[in-house]
Amino acid sequence: MSGLHPPKPFPEAARDKVSQPQLRANLRKVTHTIREKRLRAVGEVPHWEELRVLGEATKDATLANLSDRLLQLEASVKARGGQVHWARDAAEARELVARIAESHGVDELIKVKSITSDEIELNAGLAERGIHAIETDLAELIVQLSHDTPSHILVPAIHRNRAEIQALFNRELPGEGNLSDAPAELAGAARRYLRHKFLTTKMAVSGVNFAVAETGTVCVVESEGNGRMCLTLPEVLVSVMGIEKVLERWEDLAVFMELLPRSSTAERMNPYTSFWSGVTPGDGPQEFHLILLDNGRTDVLADATGRQTLRCIRCSACLNVCPVYERTGGHAYGSVYPGPIGAILTPQLLGMADKNANTLPGASSLCGACFDACPVRINIPQVLIYLRGEANEEKGVTAEALAMGAVGYAMSSGWRFEGALKLARAGQGPLVRGGEITALPGLLGGWTQSRDLKAVPPQSFREWWRQREGADG
Amino acid sequence: MNVDLFITCVNDAMFPRTGQATVRLLERLGHEVRFNANQTCCGQMHLNTGYREGALKLIRKFVDDYRDAEVVVMPSGSCAAMVRELYPEAARWGGDTELLREVEDLAPRVYELSEFLVNRLGVEDVGAYYPHRVTYHPTCHAMRVLRVGDAPLRLLRNVRGMTLLELEGAEECCGFGGTFSVKNPDVSAAMLADKTRHVLDTGAEVCTAGDNSCLLHIGGGLHRLRSGAGTVHLAEILASTEEEVFA
Ligand code: SF4
Numbered sequence: 246m247s248g249l250h251p252p253k254p255f256p257e258a259a260r261d262k263v264s265q266p267q268l269r270a271n272l273r274k275v276t277h278t279i280r281e282k283r284l285r286a287v288g289e290v291p292h293w294e295e296l297r298v299l300g301e302a303t304k305d306a307t308l309a310n311l312s313d314r315l316l317q318l319e320a321s322v323k324a325r326g327g328q329v330h331w332a333r334d335a336a337e338a339r340e341l342v343a344r345i346a347e348s349h350g351v352d353e354l355i356k357v358k359s360i361t362s363d364e365i366e367l368n369a370g371l372a373e374r375g376i377h378a379i380e381t382d383l384a385e386l387i388v389q390l391s392h393d394t395p396s397h398i399l400v401p402a403i404h405r406n407r408a409e410i411q412a413l414f415n416r417e418l419p420g421e422g423n424l425s426d427a428p429a430e431l432a433g434a435a436r437r438y439l440r441h442k443f444l445t446t447k448m449a450v451s452g453v454n455f456a457v458a459e460t461g462t463v464c465v466v467e468s469e470g471n472g473r474m475c476l477t478l479p480e481v482l483v484s485v486m487g488i489e490k491v492l493e494r495w496e497d498l499a500v501f502m503e504l505l506p507r508s509s510t511a512e513r514m515n516p517y518t519s520f521w522s523g524v525t526p527g528d529g530p531q532e533f534h535l536i537l538l539d540n541g542r543t544d545v546l547a548d549a550t551g552r553q554t555l556r557c558i559r560c561s562a563c564l565n566v567c568p569v570y571e572r573t574g575g576h577a578y579g580s581v582y583p584g585p586i587g588a589i590l591t592p593q594l595l596g597m598a599d600k601n602a603n604t605l606p607g608a609s610s611l612c613g614a615c616f617d618a619c620p621v622r623i624n625i626p627q628v629l630i631y632l633r634g635e636a637n638e639e640k641g642v643t644a645e646a647l648a649m650g651a652v653g654y655a656m657s658s659g660w661r662f663e664g665a666l667k668l669a670r671a672g673q674g675p676l677v678r679g680g681e682i683t684a685l686p687g688l689l690g691g692w693t694q695s696r697d698l699k700a701v702p703p704q705s706f707r708e709w710w711r712q713r714e715g716a717d718g
Numbered sequence: 719m720n721v722d723l724f725i726t727c728v729n730d731a732m733f734p735r736t737g738q739a740t741v742r743l744l745e746r747l748g749h750e751v752r753f754n755a756n757q758t759c760c761g762q763m764h765l766n767t768g769y770r771e772g773a774l775k776l777i778r779k780f781v782d783d784y785r786d787a788e789v790v791v792m793p794s795g796s797c798a799a800m801v802r803e804l805y806p807e808a809a810r811w812g813g814d815t816e817l818l819r820e821v822e823d824l825a826p827r828v829y830e831l832s833e834f835l836v837n838r839l840g841v842e843d844v845g846a847y848y849p850h851r852v853t854y855h856p857t858c859h860a861m862r863v864l865r866v867g868d869a870p871l872r873l874l875r876n877v878r879g880m881t882l883l884e885l886e887g888a889e890e891c892c893g894f895g896g897t898f899s900v901k902n903p904d905v906s907a908a909m910l911a912d913k914t915r916h917v918l919d920t921g922a923e924v925c926t927a928g929d930n931s932c933l934l935h936i937g938g939g940l941h942r943l944r945s946g947a948g949t950v951h952l953a954e955i956l957a958s959t960e961e962e963v964f965a
Contacts, residue, residue, distance in 0.1 A: 255902070256901060256902050256903075256904070256905075259902060259904055259905050260904045263904045263905055263907075263908050264904075269908070550807075550811070568890055568891045568893065568909050569902075569905050569909075572905050572908040572909060573905060606768075607898065607901050607902065608902065608905075609895070609898065610858070610891050610893055610894065610895025610898045610899075610906070610909070611766060611858070611895055611896075611898070612858035612862070612891035612895070613858055613859070613862035613863060614858075614862070614889075614891070616862070617862055627804075627807060630765060630766055630768070630804070630807075631807075631811065632768075633766070633767060633768030634765075634768040634769070634770045634811065635768075636768060637767075637768040637769060645767070646769065649763075649764060649767065649769045649772055650772065652763070652764075652772075653764060653769070653772040653775060653776070655758075656727065656758040656759040656761075656776055656779075657758070657775065657779070658756060658758070659755045659756040659757060659758060661758075662727065662730075662758045662759075666730075666731050669731075681938075681941055683942075688900060689900055690900075691899065691900035691901065691902075691903030691906075692899060692900050692903070692938070694903050694904075694907060695903070695906075695907035695910065695911075695939065695942065696907070696910060696935065696938030696939045696941070696942050697938045697941040697942050698934070698938055699732060699934060699937065699938070699941075701731055701732060702732070702733075702734060704734055705730050705731055705734055706725050706729060706730040706733075706734040706736075706737035706738065707725075707730055707753075707755050708734075709734055709737075709738060710737075710741075710753050710755065711755070
């Protein structure tokens with residue numbers, strides 16, 4: 246599995262994951278640790294709420310004039326010697342990267358910050374053309390060497406433990422001797438392997454955190470420094486960005502440089518922030534390509550409620566606070582975008598007719614923790630509810646729709662409701678034992694898998710009220 | 719004050735004692751309590767499950783039933799959150815500007831019970847007596863949508879005879895989520911398992927909250943475990959006195 250397309254409906258994929266106790270323990274530990282650190286990092290900023298509002302407004306303003314901003318970005322990047330390409334979908338973007346590689350006779354390239362490239366399934370696309378892409382982010386490398394897929398935006402190997410990584414490196418990094426499971430030793434081995442690649446590879450592909458329209462500056466924010474190596478050592482650099490990553494002004498960056506690290510790694514500032522604008526003769530890559538990827542984004546932009554999703558800066562704060570993500574991990578979402586943001590972004594990018602993706606808006610108890618955590622105030626619960634409606638429109642008449650219609654009819658007046666209640670009371674008889682129901686039929690059976698249900702009591706509130714009014718009056 | 723009750727469909731059918739407790743409590747505080755027997759459901763289940771048309775019918779009905787109310791009080795954070803937060807959204811999605819105007823007019827008069835008592839009336843001691851070990855679960859919609867803050871805890875701290883025990887992971891969702899609990903039963907059960915474990919770890923006899931749908935879920939889990947601990951709505955604790963123990 247890679248790219249956007251979930252291979253299974255969420256409830257099914259979740260069932261496989263929820264039953265893995267080791268996975269659940271790992272996830273709980275890591276998400277709770279990041280969660281608490283984030284609260285501390287955010288708590289240090291007295292005007293955090295105002296900053297969030299500013300982040301929201303800045304992104305909204307850019308999105309409102311997105312086509313102008315993108316044209317401005319294109320012009321600024323070209324003016325500084327870069328080349329700009331527009332990709333309507335994943336296939337076009339893959340083709341662009343492959344052609345650039347082929348034009349330089351490259352059969353191996355290095356990559357950093359690769360969620361967008363995972364969205365377009367770049368590695369597989371390049372492999373078909375005989376081009377090998379090597380991940381340089383440590384966690385991405387672990388995922389790649391184990392032929393796995395990332396399960397978290399920020400901690401792609403969150404589902405792997407140290408012993409697994411030790412075994413993997415001993416198998417996949419020959420010439421390193423027999424490594425122990427000490428983190429420093431494992432990191433050292435990866436560093437030697439990657440350093441060799443940085444110094445010998447001619448071409449790099451990167452993602453983009455922000456691109457500034459007025460200056461043509463592209464920005465990547467990272468923790469390891471491997472990105473810095475990728476962005477400066479190769480001769481050719483190709484950066485792939487979703488069109489929503491553009492900002493209008495240089496000053497706009499200031500807001501996000503505060504919001505992003507605190508929300509994602511719970512740091513006051515991330516260790517490496519790289520900016521580059523076009524090409525500089527004799528310094529850094531001598532050829533720079535920026536690929537502007539749509540892949541469904543303009544459809545999202547056209548939707549008044551859904552468009553807020555495009556504010557996302559991929560900080561992953563919503564994943565770390567989500568009780569559903571905590572129990573299932575990222576793979577259950579079946580897309581490169583997991584967690585609450587994935588539950589709204591994936592179905593929107595793919596369209597609500599996608600039968601597996603349209604189960605993702607249901608992957609939430611609507612507890613609202615994601616909205617509180619989101620640095621750009623995406624009202625994820627609201628979008629989830631909205632998308633559930635869009636999904637139902639696609640599905641047409643289902644057993645659930647009929648049941649909801651019947652409930653709606655019963656609720657259309659107090660009298661009908663009372664009648665339905667009497668029917669329920671009469672009908673529950675055979676199911677009730679000691680005041681509780683332990684097994685329900687049909688659509689409701691999921692409830693009694695793990696909890697009992699209190700029986701409907703003999704007198705409703707309205708019956709009590711009527712009795713009391715009668716007695717009073 | 720003239721208080722119109724919205725008892726909610728779940729309370730009406732499944733938890734009549736909660737409604738009765740709400741009536742006793744508000745009357746004890748000197749308010750004129752009214753119950754419009756035409757009321758049914760706020761429409762949350764329909765809207766949250768993606769049935770907008772069905773929800774809009776119930777929203778229009780709610781507006782018809784309560785248009786003239788001075789205040790509407792409901793023993794449910796979730797239903798109050800639906801009215802205040804999602805009614806306007808649903809009206810927008812339905813393109814119904816007249817309904818939008820009406821719900822925006824009505825929403826500020828709608829209160830969840832604890833915020834009505836503490837934030838609107840300024841009452842923190844309702845003269846309750848409840849001699850039990852109790853732990854409090856802040857429900858998601860009351861906490862994150864209505865922002866009731868510590869209003870329920872202020873009320874509980876003034877209950878005489880009661881031991882209030884701190885719940886670990888209190889702010890984590892219990893996993894109910896309406897139809898989520900039947901559509902994603904495995905994830906919901908995993909969330910519930912953590913919640914019931916934390917409740918039992920406190921040693922409380924009773925887990926309370928301001929929402930019976932969450933309590934139906936937590937209570938169902940505790941009952942399945944044959945744990946002996948149970949759930950009681952906040953209103954029932956607050957209505958209890960030395961003369962009449964409600965819960
Ligand atoms: S939706 Fe918000 S919290 Fe989640 S990754 Fe995007 S910006 Fe971060």
